[in-house]
Amino acid sequence: MSKVTSMRDAVADLVQDGDTVAIEGFTHLICFAAGHExxxxxxxxxxxxxxxxxxxxxxxxxxxxxxxxxxxxLGNPGVGGLHAIRRRVEDADPAPLELExxxxxxxxxxxxxxxxxxxxxxxxxxFETDLPKANPLIRPIRSPYGEDTVYAVPPLKPDVTIVHAxxxxxxxxxxxxxxxxxxxxxxxxxxxxxxxxxxxxxxxVIRADPNRTVVPGLIVDAVVVEPFGAxxxxxxxxxxxxxxxxxxxxxxxxxxxxxxxxxxxxxxGVGGRxxxxxxxxxxxxxxxxxxxxxxxxxxxxxxxx
Amino acid sequence: xxxxxxxxxxxxxxxxSGPAPVASGAGSxxxxxxxxxxxxxxxARELAGQRVCFVGVGLPNIAVNLARLTVAxxxxxxxxxxxxxxxPARLPLSIGDPTIVTGATAAxxxxxxxxxxxxxxxxxxxxLGAAQIDRFGNINSxxxxxxxxxxxxxxxxxxxxxxxxxxxxxxxIMRQSKRSFVDQIDFRTSPGNLGGxxxxxxxxxxxxxxxxxxxxxxxxxxxxxxDDSGEMRLxxxxxxxxxxxxxxxxxxxxxxxxxxxxxxxxxxxxxxxxRDELDPEGAYTK
Numbered sequence: 237m238s239k240v241t242s243m244r245d246a247v248a249d250l251v252q253d254g255d256t257v258a259i260e261g262f263t264h265l266i267c268f269a270a271g272h273e274x275x276x277x278x279x280x281x282x283x284x285x286x287x288x289x290x291x292x293x294x295x296x297x298x299x300x301x302x303x304x305x306x307x308x309x310l311g312n313p314g315v316g317g318l319h320a321i322r323r324r325v326e327d328a329d330p331a332p333l334e335l336e337x338x339x340x341x342x343x344x345x346x347x348x349x350x351x352x353x354x355x356x357x358x359x360x361x362x363f364e365t366d367l368p369k370a371n372p373l374i375r376p377i378r379s380p381y382g383e384d385t386v387y388a389v390p391p392l393k394p395d396v397t398i399v400h401a402x403x404x405x406x407x408x409x410x411x412x413x414x415x416x417x418x419x420x421x422x423x424x425x426x427x428x429x430x431x432x433x434x435x436x437x438x439x440x441v442i443r444a445d446p447n448r449t450v451v452p453g454l455i456v457d458a459v460v461v462e463p464f465g466a467x468x469x470x471x472x473x474x475x476x477x478x479x480x481x482x483x484x485x486x487x488x489x490x491x492x493x494x495x496x497x498x499x500x501x502x503x504x505g506v507g508g509r510x511x512x513x514x515x516x517x518x519x520x521x522x523x524x525x526x527x528x529x530x531x532x533x534x535x536x537x538x539x540x541x
Numbered sequence: 542x543x544x545x546x547x548x549x550x551x552x553x554x555x556x557x558s559g560p561a562p563v564a565s566g567a568g569s570x571x572x573x574x575x576x577x578x579x580x581x582x583x584x585a586r587e588l589a590g591q592r593v594c595f596v597g598v599g600l601p602n603i604a605v606n607l608a609r610l611t612v613a614x615x616x617x618x619x620x621x622x623x624x625x626x627x628x629p630a631r632l633p634l635s636i637g638d639p640t641i642v643t644g645a646t647a648a649x650x651x652x653x654x655x656x657x658x659x660x661x662x663x664x665x666x667x668x669l670g671a672a673q674i675d676r677f678g679n680i681n682s683x684x685x686x687x688x689x690x691x692x693x694x695x696x697x698x699x700x701x702x703x704x705x706x707x708x709x710x711x712x713x714i715m716r717q718s719k720r721s722f723v724d725q726i727d728f729r730t731s732p733g734n735l736g737g738x739x740x741x742x743x744x745x746x747x748x749x750x751x752x753x754x755x756x757x758x759x760x761x762x763x764x765x766x767x768d769d770s771g772e773m774r775l776x777x778x779x780x781x782x783x784x785x786x787x788x789x790x791x792x793x794x795x796x797x798x799x800x801x802x803x804x805x806x807x808x809x810x811x812x813x814x815x816r817d818e819l820d821p822e823g824a825y826t827k
Binding site for chain 2: 262263264287288307308309310311313314315317321322325326337338339340341344348359360361362363364365366367369370384385413414415416417418420421470472473476477479482526530
């Protein structure tokens with residue numbers, strides 16, 4: 237049975253007020269289209285989990301959807317800070333924002349423990365730092381096999397994980413390439429999974445290259461086809477990171493009124509991603525296409541009868 | 542390029558006290574260069590002979606890519622986003638960018654990268670930036686002020702905490718100022734030599750760290766290594782910088798090598814690579 241649905245229906249059905257939501261994707265494949273739909277549907281009191289909150293959570297925090305962040309690096313890479321989040325953290329403006337902070341490896345380990353049904357993930361990090369004081373959920377444990385002490389982090393099991401990808405079939409079997417981040421771990425850890433893709437393909441395309449399947453349809457609740465849905469993030473082979481927007485956001489987000497004006501124009505003011513892409517304009521979109529092709533070649537899996 | 546030459550501890554020939562850009566070696570055929578360019582070049586040269594380098598966001602990104610094009614052509618670039626053996630065709634603004642994947646040796650999940658490559662001991666150098674550093678190379682990139690009520694909320698660890706613990710050695714690149722080179726950091730995000738070399742070595746051994754801790758700090762004024770006590774020592778001063786400037790921008794009394802060297806100025810080729818190929822928009826060098 238096809239799980240293909242609209243972004244509006246997927247978010248309405250699968251994201252509830254108060255949920256822990258992970259829109260994952262490490263710099264790559266960040267589903268801004270889903271974040272914007274969550275803003276438009278005025279979801280509230282969300283706990284937002286991501287290694288790098290990035291512009292998408294700055295926008296969602298500015299729009300009032302979130303009460304808490306779970307994260308490991310809070311910035312606009314290569315540009316500076318995330319100003320809407322900083323206003324909440326430094327000045328409680330307009331309200332405080334709860335933080336639960338780890339390192340990257342700690343967050344990856346949390347999803348891994350969540351996906352594997354384990355009570356914790358052990359790692360060699362955090363020694364002699366102030367992070368365990370800032371977050372008492374980071375705890376030292378003794379090895380059962382020797383004298384080693386390592387640190388443990390607890391499992392993270394989002395209510396909903398949303399991953400963007402190059403392609404999926406109607407059942408949600410999802411393939412991606414390029415930087416994989418911890419999309420797989422975040423998806424397997426979640427109660428519900430929404431997959432958003434650039435392209436819907438036939439099941440035979442998936443079966444022709446099983447090594448590239450990162451998320452199986454088995455754990456997917458909804459498939460949304462939303463071309464350019466990761467902009468201003470990027471999709472390997474489809475469109476480039478829009479660094480101009482990442483720089484522009486620094487100025488847009490410095491003051492609350494200009495941030496709200498941007499949300500009014502680009503999120504509340506459009507019906508969905510297709511309208512957003514129209515508004516970006518064909519020139520901006522064309523400029524983000526790769527300057528050439530770099531195909532992978534192909535491998536032969538063989539036929540065995 | 543000539544090697545560093547020893548000079549007296551109190552003066553650097555041709556030193557100018559004005560702000561960047563500084564002119565160097567007028568009439569000697571050496572181009573003008575800025576303090577930022579000198580810092581990036583000096584950091585890149587420190588990577589000569591290294592094999593695998595974990596690249597941090599910001600200044601490390603341009604320094605490591607310059608090293609790959611100059612002193613370390615076989616350097617394997619590891620980006621925490623999941624690229625191993627990256628060969629970026631352009632300098633990425635972010636450490637996640639499609640150009641670090643196309644043509645890379647491997648694109649792996651972050652679990653593999655942090656578990657097998659970093660924690661498994663395959664990374665020779667972790668190259669980090671920082672907001673605050675102390676004399677023992679302990680780094681803060683989390684908050685200025687109190688953690689619960691910060692004056693400035695900074696990005697936080699990212700991968701820096703585990704890089705500082707598991708990379709075989711750590712290089713740091715950052716601009717000097719009284720706000721950044723401080724007697725007491727506000728938050729320890731990434732451990733350096735803790736309270737001194739002796740206790741740090743014992744703790745690393747007991748806790749099973751793979752890393753030996755920080756080995757180089759490159760700033761806009763000079764190059765520091767760590768002495769036997771685990772404290773930063775100025776070993777080379779950049780052309781145009783003065784010891785007064787060094788002291789005015791450090792929150793403690795810095796140790797200065799008896800045979801203080803003068804950092805060789807950037808070569809025309811190094812400057813061309815920065816200006817024409819790596820950073821034509823001046824994002825890292827302004």
